[in-house]
Amino acid sequence: MRLILGGIALVLLGTLTACGGGDDGGGAKTTKSAPRTPDRFIACDLLTQKQRDVVVGAKVDVQGRPENDFPSWACTFGDTPEPSAPNQVTYRGMRARVWAQKVPELVAREPASPQAKKFLADVLKRAGLTESDLALIDDDAACDLWNVLQDATGATVDGDTTSATQTVDEIDAQVARASTCSQGIYADVLAIGSDADSAAGRKRAETALSTIYANAAERLPR
Numbered sequence: 510m511r512l513i514l515g516g517i518a519l520v521l522l523g524t525l526t527a528c529g530g531g532d533d534g535g536g537a538k539t540t541k542s543a544p545r546t547p548d549r550f551i552a553c554d555l556l557t558q559k560q561r562d563v564v565v566g567a568k569v570d571v572q573g574r575p576e577n578d579f580p581s582w583a584c585t586f587g588d589t590p591e592p593s594a595p596n597q598v599t600y601r602g603m604r605a606r607v608w609a610q611k612v613p614e615l616v617a618r619e620p621a622s623p624q625a626k627k628f629l630a631d632v633l634k635r636a637g638l639t640e641s642d643l644a645l646i647d648d649d650a651a652c653d654l655w656n657v658l659q660d661a662t663g664a665t666v667d668g669d670t671t672s673a674t675q676t677v678d679e680i681d682a683q684v685a686r687a688s689t690c691s692q693g694i695y696a697d698v699l700a701i702g703s704d705a706d707s708a709a710g711r712k713r714a715e716t717a718l719s720t721i722y723a724n725a726a727e728r729l730p731r
Contacts, residue, residue, distance in 0.1 A: 648693025
């Protein structure tokens with residue numbers, strides 16, 4: 510499930526991807542003396558169904574299929590099976606280095622950046638990196654890169670979070686996005702719905718992002 514938003518500026522701050530489902534690996538009881546075995550990481554579990562519905566302002570209970578960018582770290586739900594579902598949410602949580610290694614590819618295909626190579630080179634230079642450095646980048650440096658990218662795209666970062674809303678007349682929808690990169694964890698949420706109140710949509714995205722980040726910090730594998 511993927512919504513094609515064309516050259517919308519919000520897309521440069523992340524990608525619209527989906528995740529596959531799976532079991533939660535739970536069931537075994539633990540004692541205080543026995544170390545807890547971490548649950549299997551499933552990106553879709555970073556939000557509950559109720560939280561997905563709340564962030565969109567509509568019931569979104571149809572899970573999208575895995576896609577190429579971050580299939581293990583991202584999830585999409587909508588209110589219909591179609592990629593152009595009128596209400597949908599995409600969210601992701603991953604180690605920052607996983608996101609950073611994809612930056613060249615994400616920038617290269619963004620239609621809003623016709624001079625993608627020059628833009629990427631400038632961003633990397635400002636971050637004190639080369640493209641080859643990304644293969645071995647650590648999580649702290651990856652979050653530094655995220656901050657440079659936000660600045661380069663004109664995003665306003667409040668603390669460690671950036672958020673924005675945009676009305677998309679072509680699909681008669683409101684798009685709200687919130688992203689963060691902090692303590693080595695990248696998290697992002699993008700909600701699409703018919704809510705005309707951009708302030709409310711933005712607030713819901715920010716609230717959902719806090720939940721996604723907290724759950725990712727607890728569950729992400731090292």
